[in-house]
Amino acid sequence: MHKNMWMFLLVIVGIFLFYLIQKEDDVITKANVIIYTDGKTSSEKEITDIKTLESLQRVREQIKWNRYIEVKIARQEDAKLVIFKQGKQQMPEKVIQYRIWFEHTDIGATIISNAPAENVGTLNKNNAKTLEDIIYQK
Template sequence: MKKIIMFFTFTFVFILSLVGCTTEGKGELTRIDVLVENQNDTHIQDKDTLVVIESAFEQIKWDDKVVNMARKADVKAVFFYTFDENIPETTVEYEIWFNENVGTATIVSNVENKSYGELDKENAKILKSKLLN
């Protein structure tokens, strides 16, 4: 009997922790403001484009290190996330450098524990085409 109670207790706690963890996150990506030096700012709100960009960002290999880049970022992108219509949007800022020689991208963000990242050729190409079209 004691084993059955322990089993159900463990299962209950496990399910609670799963449900609690799934509600955390950034929320829904609703808009991206793209800032490129010497060009007009653009705003991306098309849901299909946002999904493509978000899936490319999921492929970034993040690290928590501080870097000093030799040149200004090619693109500054501000992602707007919505949790609830009654709560103001949350923003995440990314500075993106496209490495023409190797075709990859370097990303620096203002997110704790994800401050520096790199993106492979395929996803960097997708990201560049969507942000700089």
């Protein structure tokens, strides 16, 4: 009886450890930014600096997503952010596109993602300011 219990416990611990080893968070490897002014592309740049990409990842984690609403915004986005993420070694690179509107109200930014799991999100003022600094390299 004790032998079976120890075997069961060993299997559970093994599965848990295997899960932890296999679980790698997606890492942003680069990001492309397109900035719009007066409805036209005013500049484009690529972000590859590791510290900046880590800051971008931290800001992304603060976005409050709502998958169940559909939003149409009358004005053109202020910026478009395209991130390239590498997950597990055998998986292909993921590309996610974000359209970003910076608001100077209590809602710091509105973000529309092409990833179905994200859809529409908002950032508070502080995180929106950080994102704005990254995008405009302030």
